Amino acid sequence: MNETALLIAAMLASGTPLAIAGLGLLINEKAGVVNLGAEGLLLMGAVSGFAAAFHTGSTLAGLAAGGLVAALVAVVFGWLVIWINANQYATGLAVSLFGGGCSAFVGVAYVGQKLAAPVSWSVPVLGDLPFVGPALFQHHPMVYATVVAVIAAAWFFDRTRAGLVLRAVGESPESAHALGYPVRLLRLAAVACGGALCGVAGAYLSTVYTPLWVEGMVAGRGWIALALTVFATWRPLRILAGAYLFGGVTMLQLHLQGMGVQLPSQFLSMLPYLATIVVLVLISRNPLWLRQNMPASLGKPFHPNA
Amino acid sequence: MTDRFLRSSRRVLLQVAAAATLVPTLALAQAPAPLKIGFIYVGPVGDAGWTFAHDNGRKAIEAKYGNKIKTTYVEKVPEGPDAERVIRDLVAQGNTLIFATSFGYGDAMAKVAKDHPNVFFEHATGFKTAPNLRVYEGRFYEDAYLAGIVAGGMTKTGTLGFVGSFPIPEVMRNLNAYLLGAQTVRPDAKLKVVWVSTWFDPPKETEAATTLLNGGADVLLQNTDSTAVLQAAEKAGKYAFGWDSDMSAAAPKAHLGSAVLNWGVYYDKVVADVLGKTWKTGAIKWGTKEGMNDFVKINDVVPADIKAKVAAAKDGIKTGSLAVFKGPLADNTGKEVLAKGVNADDKWLSGVNFYVKGVEGKPPTSK
Numbered sequence: 001m002n003e004t005a006l007l008i009a010a011m012l013a014s015g016t017p018l019a020i021a022g023l024g025l026l027i028n029e030k031a032g033v034v035n036l037g038a039e040g041l042l043l044m045g046a047v048s049g050f051a052a053a054f055h056t057g058s059t060l061a062g063l064a065a066g067g068l069v070a071a072l073v074a075v076v077f078g079w080l081v082i083w084i085n086a087n088q089y090a091t092g093l094a095v096s097l098f099g100g101g102c103s104a105f106v107g108v109a110y111v112g113q114k115l116a117a118p119v120s121w122s123v124p125v126l127g128d129l130p131f132v133g134p135a136l137f138q139h140h141p142m143v144y145a146t147v148v149a150v151i152a153a154a155w156f157f158d159r160t161r162a163g164l165v166l167r168a169v170g171e172s173p174e175s176a177h178a179l180g181y182p183v184r185l186l187r188l189a190a191v192a193c194g195g196a197l198c199g200v201a202g203a204y205l206s207t208v209y210t211p212l213w214v215e216g217m218v219a220g221r222g223w224i225a226l227a228l229t230v231f232a233t234w235r236p237l238r239i240l241a242g243a244y245l246f247g248g249v250t251m252l253q254l255h256l257q258g259m260g261v262q263l264p265s266q267f268l269s270m271l272p273y274l275a276t277i278v279v280l281v282l283i284s285r286n287p288l289w290l291r292q293n294m295p296a297s298l299g300k301p302f303h304p305n306a
Numbered sequence: 307m308t309d310r311f312l313r314s315s316r317r318v319l320l321q322v323a324a325a326a327t328l329v330p331t332l333a334l335a336q337a338p339a340p341l342k343i344g345f346i347y348v349g350p351v352g353d354a355g356w357t358f359a360h361d362n363g364r365k366a367i368e369a370k371y372g373n374k375i376k377t378t379y380v381e382k383v384p385e386g387p388d389a390e391r392v393i394r395d396l397v398a399q400g401n402t403l404i405f406a407t408s409f410g411y412g413d414a415m416a417k418v419a420k421d422h423p424n425v426f427f428e429h430a431t432g433f434k435t436a437p438n439l440r441v442y443e444g445r446f447y448e449d450a451y452l453a454g455i456v457a458g459g460m461t462k463t464g465t466l467g468f469v470g471s472f473p474i475p476e477v478m479r480n481l482n483a484y485l486l487g488a489q490t491v492r493p494d495a496k497l498k499v500v501w502v503s504t505w506f507d508p509p510k511e512t513e514a515a516t517t518l519l520n521g522g523a524d525v526l527l528q529n530t531d532s533t534a535v536l537q538a539a540e541k542a543g544k545y546a547f548g549w550d551s552d553m554s555a556a557a558p559k560a561h562l563g564s565a566v567l568n569w570g571v572y573y574d575k576v577v578a579d580v581l582g583k584t585w586k587t588g589a590i591k592w593g594t595k596e597g598m599n600d601f602v603k604i605n606d607v608v609p610a611d612i613k614a615k616v617a618a619a620k621d622g623i624k625t626g627s628l629a630v631f632k633g634p635l636a637d638n639t640g641k642e643v644l645a646k647g648v649n650a651d652d653k654w655l656s657g658v659n660f661y662v663k664g665v666e667g668k669p670p671t672s673k
Contacts, residue, residue, distance in 0.1 A: 003520055003521065006516075006520040007520070010513065010516050010517070010520070014509070014513055017509075104350060104352065107352070108352050111352040111354050112354050112533075112555065112556070114537075114555060114556055114557075120541075205509055209509055209512065210508045210509050210511075210512045210532075210534045210537065210538075211537060212508060212532065212533055212534065212537060212556065214352065214354055214506075214508060214532055215350045215352050216350070216506070217507075217508045217509070217532070218509075219504070219506070219507035219508070219509065219510065220507075221509070250510065250513060251513055251517065254500050254502070254513055254514050254517040255517050255520075255521075257499070257500045257501060257517070257667070258498050258500055258517045258518055258520075258521040259521070261667075
């Protein structure tokens with residue numbers, strides 16, 4: 001019983017960085033921009049978050065710094081693909097490689113350093129409940145903040161005028177432009193916001209989840225987050241469910257091993273991607289689904305004067 | 307010996323130089339060109355683990371030999387066709403001694419060594435040798451055994467945990483040695499193993515450690531490369547060990563000791579061999595006895611009698627009176643793997659693919 005509670009807790013904790021980064025990429029893609037540089041942004045966020053937390057002693061400062069630095073990198077990416085009309089896919093891959101190299105370069109001094117002792121969190125009253133307490137209410141505040149952010153994003157896209165405008169920019173930038181909306185600036189804002197969330201996800205990894213910095217420590221989570229947006233068919237709440245599922249698959253596999261059940265771990269490592277491919281196949285087979293969910297101008301450049 | 311010879315020959319050289327100040331060109335002509343040494347690393351030097359330890363070895367010989375040698379390194383070289391290109395590059399740049407520090411460089415080293423008979427090649431953890439290609443490795447299971455003794459003395463639940471990378475003989479040796487060490491103190495000790503299928507993925511290492519801790523394991527060892535497992539133990543108020551390098555700073559409370567690799571000891575010998583023209587090929591296995599690996603920084607919370615036991619075992623390993631793997635030894639299905647009175651030899655060690663009695667589950671490689 002208690003082990004199950006701990007397993008649920010571990011799933012939530014390991015899904016959280018995926019959910020934050022996935023939400024950021026979803027916001028990008030709703031506005032019509034694909035950012036394949038997610039892995040690099042997470043790494044930039046991780047290294048700057050660790051550095052800030054190391055010097056200030058504050059995890060919050062770390063998360064903020066991670067978000068800020070990754071947002072800056074994302075703005076450069078946004079400028080390249082929105083104003084210069086550089087190919088989004090190629091530029092994104094370049095950002096991914098740049099982030100990997102740059103974070104390793106600036107992070108050399110922080111390898112092997114440690115942060116202040118981690119604080120354990122617990123929600124008052126609820127945290128003391130049997131089973132439910134350890135499973136759901138003894139997490140870092142970021143875990144709850146992520147849930148709130150995802151719900152807020154869902155509300156933003158479905159219920160607000162600004163959300164509708166942003167979706168219009170991703171669906172049909174020409175129409176939005178004709179109506180007088182600043183398409184490029186809106187896209188840039190979405191890219192910066194998405195970058196910031198990726199940075200926060202990276203900083204969460206390096207300051208909260210595994211408080212250390214080493215080169216390449218994000219280890220592919222940026223790519224999983226990219227797969228997650230497709231898996232979730234661009235719906236915020238499904239991002240959350242997908243993140244816990246993807247995080248859960250890893251935890252469950254390790255947990256089963258701990259109980260003596262042998263499953264080929266390679267098989268489970270590929271499951272998130274396999275699930276994404278299945279979802280892709282499904283939505284591609286159904287044109288209606290595709291039209292409803294995938295931003296129509298995803299990945300396409302926009303020329304206001306064309 | 308060689309070292310002393312080198313130093314004295316240098317002194318002679320200096321005296322000659324001092325006596326010959328009137329003919330400085332003579333002294334100049336006698337100053338030998340530095341020995342150029344190239345290293346190729348599989349990871350970044352900042353990995354705080356395997357490659358970091360190799361690079362410390364490189365720095366150690368640089369500090370010792372000064373301007374008599376000149377080292378260069380290439381990091382993050384993938385184990386594949388790229389490796390051969392990098393090795394050829396290093397040779398073309400005039401390096402006459404090459405260290406390749408990962409198993410997967412074997413084929414590339416063998417090929418390049420064949421084309422350059424005048425260059426010395428050294429390959430870590432490999433098995434292919436040639437007249438100018440030598441292989442070397444450590445005996446890290448000795449450290450795992452010593453860590454096990456500490457774990458046996460510190461565990462409350464009697465269950466230990468191991469975060470494994472890949473089920474290759476080296477890692478299988480280590481986890482078995484860890485439990486065997488623990489059982490010398492606590493005969494009923496058990497070991498839970500979780501495989502993460504990677505050498506390096508700190509968040510996943512954390513998750514594996516958390517799983518083990520949740521499952522009741524209270525002293526962990528890992529064969530992955532980061533400090534994540536130690537930090538997970540620190541957070542949970544449990545214990546773990548450092549691996550590859552001294553990791554005591556990462557988790558002062560949880561850290562019970564570190565298994566460190568001192569490649570510098572061996573690199574020193576190689577440089578001395580080359581400079582002294584005594585280099586010859588072979589397969590070198592150095593361990594605790596030679597100082598290639600060591601178990602250090604035992605935490606003060608470890609009781610004195612356990613510390614004494616570790617010291618005694620270390621002495622036994624050094625003198626050869628203690629064998630980590632000795633018969634009778636059965637695997638966890640009850641099958642005898644080492645007969646009574648037999649000590650494991652290197653051939654046996656290179657084929658370890660089973661769990662000893664007390665390890666839970668089945669190795670992933672077994673059918």
